[in-house]
Amino acid sequence: MNQHTDERVRLTVRDGIADVRLMRAAKMNALDPDMFDALLATGEALMLDTSVRSVLLSGEGRAFCAGLDMASFERMREADKGGGDGLFDEPLSARxxxxxxxxxxxxxxxxxxxxxxxxxxxxxxxxxxxQLALGADMRIVAPDAKLSVMEIKWGLVPDMAGIWLLRELVRPDVVRELTYTGRQVGGEEALKIGLATTLAADPYAAALEVASMIARQSPDAIRAAKRLLNLPSHDPAAVLLAESVEQAKLIGSPNQVEAVTANIEKRAAQFAE
Structure with a gap:
């Protein structure tokens, strides 16, 4: 097991599962510059860790994440004037x-x-x-959780990729309604409209079960599947060709042979990284 604890984020890797936990419980894991930096550093480290086969993203304490720390608003405003420091040392429009x-x-x-x-x-x-949760492949949500596109309450718009990610999951008119009103959505409604993948009384335990199931599959096939599912859906010809290319690489490869052999022999597969 590998573990690294930052002031804001704890990362533990065990059995191929990277457990990423926001650790600012006293502030309901609100996003401040240190949290942004820690999340970026954690994500970048996971990009390079070939032992990781699935990732679990959660929050310590009473909440997943209450959103942007109010103290960060002024720093963002100053950055767009040419001031600010750290995360906010560039205008928001800078790529x-x-x-x-x-x-x-x-x-x-x-x-x-x-x-x-x-x-x-x-x-x-x-x-x-x-928006952080929307960046995940799936969301397991507690029935009593509250979700909100809350930026309108502060006279703002979603600007952490939320517009793009919401449109991928939720019907367009519902995206507009949630964005314009900022109203809170419970777990049952989140599931109904597409914000939640599934509900669980203990989302962490349920997410860990899914992460474990994924971690037992061929890492080559899982990575190929994610590459395919990340392709834009508006170009079916490109998706169809990519399916064929990925499949051709997998067929007969050591991990694919091991998947077949393990199933025939009714044993747990032993995949190479």
């Missing part, structure tokens, strides 16, 4: 991380990880906290 700025990268980095990410959501996921 500092590929197609994204640093705040957007906090959410998109989970989508870009080569392995699946499961968010366990309890308590609240408001504003930036919801």
């Amino acid at each position: 500092t991380h590929g197609i994204a700025n640093a705040a957007q990268r906090i959410c998109t980095i989970w989508r870009d990880l080569p392995v699946p990410v499961i968010a366990a959501v309890h308590g609240v996921a408001f504003g930036g906290g919801l």
